[in-house]
Each structure stands twice: as structure tokens, then as C-alpha cells.
Amino acid sequence: MHWADVIANNLIKKGNKHVLATGITPSGPIHVGNMREVITTDAIYKALIEKGAEPEFIYIADDYDHLRKLYPFLPDFFKKYIGIPICEIPCICGKHESYADHYLISFLDSLKKLGITPKVIRASEIYKNGNYNHSIQIALENVEKIKDIIENISKRKLPKNWIPFNVKCINCGKITETKPILYEFPNIEYKCNCGYEGSADIREGGSGKLPWRIDWPARWKMLGVTFEPFGKDLGTVGGARQTGEKIVKEIFNYSPPDYTVYEFILLKGKGAMHSSKGTALSSEEMLAMTPPEVLRFLIVKNQPNKHIVFDPGFGLLNLVDEYDQFERIFFGKEDIIKGMKDIEKIYELSQPYKIPNKIPFQIPYRHLVTIVQISKEWKDIKKILLRTKQIPENIGKFEEKNIKQRTKHVEYWLKFFAPNKLKFEIKNKLPNLKLLEKQKKIINALIDKLNSIEWDPNAIHKEIYAISEIENVSIKTTFTTLYQILLGQNEGPRAGYFISNLDRDFVMNRLKEAVK
RNA sequence: GGGCUUGUAGCUCAGCUAGGCAGAGCAAUCGGCUCUUAACCGAUUGGCCAGGGGUUCGAAUCCCCUCAAGCCCGCCA
Structure with missing residues (x-):
């Protein structure tokens, strides 16, 4: 059984209605690793629907989190915004409402392409409109209990006057610089490192923010979350998940949601992705170099708890090939290979929207790699495909x-x-080169022959061999000569296929020019 | 130190949440006219499923132990 079905079945055992939650902080470019959380959840969401359950899929944008540090991709003057909620920092490009929106909007755009349509909830909104107020009050009534839980489980020592609430300074706008002095419902008197002293009323939305370890469980209860996956780093002993489980049970009186821990996606040769270290592949980049179904395929075919090594070089070609193979098997054009599991389910879950009712026309990615380099414009590419009968009229x-x-x-x-x-x-002029006599000889011979043969890969290929033999020139020399004349380099794509994709007159003229 | 994951052909990995003949791709070898690169075709070779124990009629698969590797453990997917 596919993992999405296994998880869905387990959820259904507990009930028919479910709230699946995901949450990614838009504090930088959202990379493919982050995408795993959302695609994984979407797979479970779709599996639940198929089984007749009633799931709701939500995505919480943590845009009320503060900017933690000056990331390498930020200009120096952003230093002054450290500590301020990212929804209240200006956009880095100036075209969006805020810093958070800059990353959030393009992330949501990627989601749309992937056919993922969760209900989007902005943390900033539910803080500001007061939804969190009740949880904040409860947390502040249980300071000691919460402190005990966190200190015991995470082995972290919290400061003496710690409270589970970070007040936002009304003067400098930072939520990391204030120190609480006195809490007496509903007011917190605080002192900020900027010099400001004042008082915050927790009944007013947006007066501050719960720290992550309390925010998370509060949110489970508030939104009725029954399932939420998280990355392996959060699954560690003493981590936020563990303290959250205890806090949600004992403080908020709610059962922790089910979960699956998902592993990281590693970039081949570079290791785990970190936006901050420049070793990340953004979801936009990924979606620019593959169709969305291939990105879904990558995530869906792997168990969430297995790490994925992704190679954006040659590996991408293999990935797309593999997707195409699954597609052929799905539509019965090719036999299933022993040991391949859940092919149908994986193919279905890879589709962003509807499952096609017949197999889409396939042209191998590797082949397109050649054609696209021959012609830039679609109409020219189409001409080649038509002429070589790779697509029907x-x-x-x-x-x-x-x-x-x-x-x-x-x-x-x-x-x-x-x-x-x-x-x-393809050089549009004859490259500057000096051909040896034997090279000229072979090209002349080719010019004679190529005129009369069928313009197809095999025929061309065979002719090249035949002529090399007749003229007693090494095959290597023949190929190299052709590449030099056409590409100005010593190697190139498989000659027969390659040349057949080029315009015949162009090739003939070029060859003639080369031996003039 | 703690936790998670992994260990199957020379390499990359399926198969483990259905316990039932050990599977792909690449590489190698041979053949397809002498075949240039990651768009060829066919065949062949290649495995003590890390090691040990247990459960079972039957274990790569379930359980226990050992070894090795990777990742995580302020925030982070």
C-alpha cells in the first residue's frame, strides 16, 4: 500500500473529519525541501478524499515571526529589521506589501502550479484579529507549568522572569527586545532594549506573540488540527513536538495531532538544503526546469521518512524519464516491472489536477535537450518534430x-x-577552421551521398560509417569533422539523430562551404 | 551523549504497512557493419539481501542484539 493510503487509513480509524495543517515561515525563498511538507500533506489529503473522508487542508504562513538574522541574500541595511515581524518589514523588491509577502506570494504561486490549494491562514491576521487572545491568556495563567514542561523536556534553562509571551515594543516594533516586568491581567508592563517602557494589553490583538513552543500547541487546539507533518529536526527528543504534546494536553486540554516525520531533500554533492548557506534549490527554480507533476512525483514516490538525494544535473533527466515510464505503465503501454510498487497510486498522486484520460504525447526529455539547442522558437521546434515524424500532423x-x-x-x-x-x-557561420586533406575528402564524399539518401537518423548514421570505410578514414575523424563544421567543437550529440533534426539544405550548404 | 534514518549486484536504488522463485537502471561482456556524448536495440554475466540470533512450514521483509554510514539535537524542513 502506498504510504499516503496507510496514513489516511490510520486517520480514518479515528474519525471522518480531519484538519491537515502545514506551516512554513516565508522568511526567505521557499526551497524544494520545504515543498515536501506541503506535497506530502496534499497526498494524504487526496487519499482521504478518495476514501470518502472529509479533510480540510490548511497552510499557516508564519508571517508574524520575526526576522532572525541578516541572511546572506539580504542587503546590509536589513540588519535594522532583525527582531521585527516579517509582515511588518518592507518588501525586499518593493513590489509586495511586505517582506513576508515577497516570499509568500511566489510560494503560493508555486502551490497553485502544483495543484495544491490549501486554505491559507496568515499568522499575523489571527494574531491581530484577536483569535489568539484566549490562548495567550491561558498561557499566561500557566507560566510555571509551562516553564516546568519546557525545562524538563528540553533540558533548557529559562530565565527567571520568563513568560510564555513575547511583547511587541510599541516604539521600535521588535518582539525580541522586550523584557516583561509585571503581568496583571490584562496588562503586561515591559521594558524594551530600545529604551522604551510601557504596557501592553493582551486583549488587543497583535500586542505580541507566543514563542514557538507554545504557539504550535495553541494553534492545534485553536484550529482543531488532527494531522500535521514536520521535519526530522523537530522530531528530536526534547524538541518542539515533544514539549508541544505535553503543553497541548495539560494546558490547552486537546489531543496532539497525528503526524509523519519527513526527511530532508539533499542536493547531490552538497548535502542538506539551507537557504542561508546557499545550498538550496528554490521551488520556483525546480518548477522552471521540470513540469509540476515531476516535482510531485519526486516527493510522492519516496516514503516521507526517507531522505531524497536530488541531482539537478543529469539526475533530472533520469527523473523525468522515470516519470514518463510510470506514465506509460499507468496507461498500459508498457509492462510493469517486477519490484515496482504502487505505480498507479504514485502516478495519480503526481498529477497536479485531473488525471489525463489518455496518455499524453511523450517526447523524451533528452531528445528535447538536443532539439531545443538547435532551434529556439517553438514554431521551428515544431517543424523539426513534424518533419522527423516525432509528432503527428x-x-x-x-x-x-x-x-x-x-x-x-x-x-x-x-x-x-x-x-x-x-x-x-549551431554556429550560424562556418567556424574558422583548417581542414586536413583527408577531412576534405570525407566531407566531399558525404556531400555526394547525403544528397540522395533518406533524411533519417539511421540512414545518415549508416552513410557516415559506410563512407568512412570506403575512404579509409577513422570513424572518429569523420564525427569530429562534422562537429567542427556544424558546432565548432569536437564532440556533439549522436550524429545520425542530430543531423536528421537539422534542415537538409542547411547541412548541405554548410558542408560545401567547408570544403570550398 | 540522545534521537531518527539507512545498509540488497561493481555503482545508484526498488522490493520491507500483504512474510511466498532476488528485481530494475547504469557499468561490464558478447552480438546487431568498425558505433562519437546521457536519445540505439538484443542477449549474457553479476547477490551469504551488513553480521549474529529469534518467531515461522517458509524471512531481504516481523522481533532482539552487534557493527558501519548519513542526518538532526537555539531557530531551521
């Missing part, structure tokens, strides 16, 4: 759009991630 609009979209992804990949070994450029 009567191709449907939807299918055409699909392939066109893939070429866009391939272009992006070539630009930013493809290994140099795979890149080439």
Missing part, C-alpha cells in the same frame, strides 16, 4: 501545449543546470 492543442511547455523547462534547465558536456550551439 494532427496533434491536438492540449498535447502541443504540453510539449511546448516542456521545451520551456528544458531551456531553463540548459541555461542554469545542465552539465556543459550536453551543451552545444
Whole structure:
């Protein structure tokens, strides 16, 4: 059984209605690793629906969290915003309402492409509109209990006058600099490092924020969360999940939600992703170089508790190939391979929206990698595909759009991630080169032959061999010569396929020019 | 120190939440006209499923122990 079904079944044992929660702080570019939380939850959400349950899927944007430090991608002057909630810091590009929105909007945009449509809740809103007030009051009534729980479980020593609430300074706007002096419902008198002294009324929304270890359990209760996955780092002993379980039971009187711990996605050769260390692949980048179903596929086919090593170089081609293979098997075009499990389910869960009712037209990614480098414009690419009969004349609009979209992804990949070994450029002028006599001889012979043969990969390939043999030139020399003339380099894509994709007249003229 | 995960072919990994013949891809070897790169085709080779114990008619799969590796343990996915 697929893991999403296993989890869904366990949830259904407890009831039919569920609230699945996810939460990612938009304090920087959201990377593919972060995406795992949302895609994992979406898979469970869809499995629940299929089984007739009534799940609700929510995403909480922690935009009331403060800026923790000056991340490497931020300009120096952002230093002054450290400690201020990210929804109250100006946007880094100036086009969004706030710092948080800058990252949040593009994240939500990615979600849409992935077919993930949770109810979005902004932490800043539920703080400001007072939804949290009751929880804040309860937390402040149980200071000692909460302190005990956190100190016992996390082995962390909290300061003497610690309270489970960070007051926001009304003067400097920071929530990290204030020290509480006296709490007497409903007011907290505080002193801020900026010099300001004042009083906050917790009945007023947005007067401050619960620290993470209390915020999380308070939220479970407030929103009725029954399932929420989290990363392995939070699952550790003494971590927020463990203190949260106890706090939610003993302070907020609510059962902790079910969960699954998900592992990190590692970048090949670089290890775990950290936006702050520059070793992250953002979800926008990923969605620019693959279709969304492939990103879903990557997450869905792996058990959440297994780490994924993702290779954005050659590995991406294999991933897309594998997806295409699953698709062929799903539609019965290819036999299932022994040992492959849950193929149908994985394919279904990989679809952002509807499952296609017939197999989409497939052109291998690797092949597109070659064609896209031959022609930049879609209409030219289409011409090649038609001429080489890789797509039928009567191709449907939807299918055409699909392939066109893939070429866009391939272009992006070539630009930013493809290994140099795979890149080439058709020179629009004959490269400056001096051919040896035997090279000229072979090209002349080719010109004669290529005129008359069928313009197809195998025929071209065979002709190249035949002529090399007749002229007694090493095959290597022939290939190298062709690449030099067409690409200005010594190596290139498989010659037969490659040349057949080029315009015949272009090739003939170029060859003639080369031996003039 | 604590926790989680992993260990299956030369390499990368499926198969473990259904206990029932050990599986793919790549590499290698051979063949397809002498085949250049990650868009070829067919065949062949290749495994004490980390090691030990237990449960079972039957274990890669479930349980226990040992060893090794990776990651996490202020915030972080």
C-alpha cells in the first residue's frame, strides 16, 4: 500500500473529519525541501478524499515571526529589521506589501502550479484579529507549568522572569527586545532594549506573540488540527513536538495531532538544503526546469521518512524519464516491472489536477535537450518534430501545449543546470577552421551521398560509417569533422539523430562551404 | 551523549504497512557493419539481501542484539 493510503487509513480509524495543517515561515525563498511538507500533506489529503473522508487542508504562513538574522541574500541595511515581524518589514523588491509577502506570494504561486490549494491562514491576521487572545491568556495563567514542561523536556534553562509571551515594543516594533516586568491581567508592563517602557494589553490583538513552543500547541487546539507533518529536526527528543504534546494536553486540554516525520531533500554533492548557506534549490527554480507533476512525483514516490538525494544535473533527466515510464505503465503501454510498487497510486498522486484520460504525447526529455539547442522558437521546434515524424500532423492543442511547455523547462534547465558536456550551439557561420586533406575528402564524399539518401537518423548514421570505410578514414575523424563544421567543437550529440533534426539544405550548404 | 534514518549486484536504488522463485537502471561482456556524448536495440554475466540470533512450514521483509554510514539535537524542513 502506498504510504499516503496507510496514513489516511490510520486517520480514518479515528474519525471522518480531519484538519491537515502545514506551516512554513516565508522568511526567505521557499526551497524544494520545504515543498515536501506541503506535497506530502496534499497526498494524504487526496487519499482521504478518495476514501470518502472529509479533510480540510490548511497552510499557516508564519508571517508574524520575526526576522532572525541578516541572511546572506539580504542587503546590509536589513540588519535594522532583525527582531521585527516579517509582515511588518518592507518588501525586499518593493513590489509586495511586505517582506513576508515577497516570499509568500511566489510560494503560493508555486502551490497553485502544483495543484495544491490549501486554505491559507496568515499568522499575523489571527494574531491581530484577536483569535489568539484566549490562548495567550491561558498561557499566561500557566507560566510555571509551562516553564516546568519546557525545562524538563528540553533540558533548557529559562530565565527567571520568563513568560510564555513575547511583547511587541510599541516604539521600535521588535518582539525580541522586550523584557516583561509585571503581568496583571490584562496588562503586561515591559521594558524594551530600545529604551522604551510601557504596557501592553493582551486583549488587543497583535500586542505580541507566543514563542514557538507554545504557539504550535495553541494553534492545534485553536484550529482543531488532527494531522500535521514536520521535519526530522523537530522530531528530536526534547524538541518542539515533544514539549508541544505535553503543553497541548495539560494546558490547552486537546489531543496532539497525528503526524509523519519527513526527511530532508539533499542536493547531490552538497548535502542538506539551507537557504542561508546557499545550498538550496528554490521551488520556483525546480518548477522552471521540470513540469509540476515531476516535482510531485519526486516527493510522492519516496516514503516521507526517507531522505531524497536530488541531482539537478543529469539526475533530472533520469527523473523525468522515470516519470514518463510510470506514465506509460499507468496507461498500459508498457509492462510493469517486477519490484515496482504502487505505480498507479504514485502516478495519480503526481498529477497536479485531473488525471489525463489518455496518455499524453511523450517526447523524451533528452531528445528535447538536443532539439531545443538547435532551434529556439517553438514554431521551428515544431517543424523539426513534424518533419522527423516525432509528432503527428494532427496533434491536438492540449498535447502541443504540453510539449511546448516542456521545451520551456528544458531551456531553463540548459541555461542554469545542465552539465556543459550536453551543451552545444549551431554556429550560424562556418567556424574558422583548417581542414586536413583527408577531412576534405570525407566531407566531399558525404556531400555526394547525403544528397540522395533518406533524411533519417539511421540512414545518415549508416552513410557516415559506410563512407568512412570506403575512404579509409577513422570513424572518429569523420564525427569530429562534422562537429567542427556544424558546432565548432569536437564532440556533439549522436550524429545520425542530430543531423536528421537539422534542415537538409542547411547541412548541405554548410558542408560545401567547408570544403570550398 | 540522545534521537531518527539507512545498509540488497561493481555503482545508484526498488522490493520491507500483504512474510511466498532476488528485481530494475547504469557499468561490464558478447552480438546487431568498425558505433562519437546521457536519445540505439538484443542477449549474457553479476547477490551469504551488513553480521549474529529469534518467531515461522517458509524471512531481504516481523522481533532482539552487534557493527558501519548519513542526518538532526537555539531557530531551521
